[in-house]
Amino acid sequence: MIAASPPPARTAAHAPVPAPSTPRVLARALAMEWTKLASLRSTWWCLGLGAAGMAAFALLMGVSTADRFAEDPVAAGEFSYARLTSQGVFYLVQFAVLTLAALAATGEYATRAITTTLQAVPRRGVVLAARSAVAAGLAFAAGAGMTALGIGVLWGVVGSYAPLDAGYALGTVLGAGACMAVLAVLFVGLGTAMRGTAGTIGAGFLLLLGIPLVLQLSGLQELNDAAAYLPGAAAIEVYAAGDVGFYTAPHDGPINIVTVLGWAAAAQIAGYTELRVRDA
Template identity: 40%
Template sequence: MTAVTTRHGGGGFPGAVAAEWTKTWTVRSTWWSLFGAAALMGLGALQFSIFATNANTNDDPADDRGMVAVGSVAVQAVDVVQFAIIGLAMLLITAEYSGGAIRTTLQQVPRRGVMLLSKTVVAAVVGGAAGLLLAALGSAVAAPLLGRWADLDAAGWIGDVLAAGCYLALISVVALGAGTVLRSAAGTLIVIFLVVVLLPALLQASDIAAVERIAHYLPGTAGAAFMRGESEEYPPLAGLVVVAAWAAAAVAAGYATLRRRDA
């Protein structure tokens, strides 16, 4: 990574992005995370497709799902797949803190805002591109398993794939921001799990309307509303805005932490 130097900034922001991009693809954790995400997507699409087919063919008409959009199967699997992508994104910063490489990074890119923004761009691009490919993979697994129950509408499929890509890009940025604040892979993963999965479930189980409403504005719930359009609280695009707000807040918190603390 000779594109970045302390004196000249290595081409400024483009050079910092290029350096982060190179680092991302030259560590094994990236490839293992993507492999894990692909495996989870394949297994998730397999499971959801079998469930849908069994529901349509059993003796209970109340279970019938009818035609199932192949892209919606992939979107369902994102609930689990996202944690492999979250792990990849947070390691862009937490791995450097755990190994001490953050000092070298800041020597090469002394402007901390530029450093964090370059990592944010890489996390969003990798997460978003992975989301598109994973959704396509899940759809390819689902289509033959659903058989005659498969809805292959092209416009709907493209919408589902793009929704998965957008959500995984934003949740990757949330993970990067949280990792910048916490500096610990384990701590970051625990906090993300609590905010994305556990806290919404607890709030929604409270049977208190005001408390349940809070759950709609957490990133996991808002992301599901965006991808599936299931929320009665707001339209799907509002869910995307909520997740984007969480991503912006996470990066802002990360930047504030970087400015306040030593590497």
């Protein structure tokens, strides 16, 4: 026998609901952004390639350094774990973070999925904040983890020649993590302002490496010094604690922290303005 009764109707009229508090909306947006980032293979490819690059870099540097120390044990006294791993972060890890942040910020403009995101969370500032925070968290883990990995690999190869100061290494690990987090905030802001993935990665590459290299090639001391005010160069001064191993800035200390934070703040303001003013 066929039941003639229609399926139970769901109540279409909802009782009035109180507006959720801003922290609650932010917590939801954080969960949403984390779910989205974590459910994409590209995220894990970025992190995997970054880690593999750092491990290979540390192994390469470690082996050649170990050869040198085998011939000249005295040189091992000047060995710096922080300097080599910081270079690994500068040349490799920060580009993984750039790609990750650029994809997090611009991916939804390429697919137009930004429309569903803004329907779920109409407060655009909250979306940007959540997206930046999730990318920053992942970038911190990536920066710290990959730096620790690099130091570990180096220590495995040259540990018998040069002892590791664990406290100093921890500073490098945390410094790299923090700087990668701030760079992620910068590139999420830049990506939100630019909306294009390729453009964002290109601009990020110029800021991190291209422009400082060209400024240093100019041979003019003023331009050479100006390169230190770019985010990548200022960041390495921070996480390498001044022991960069190549010429960057005429200055050490808090000015570099302020520089990196300033870039991030400027990019966020640009991104927020674009997000608010422009149609999605």
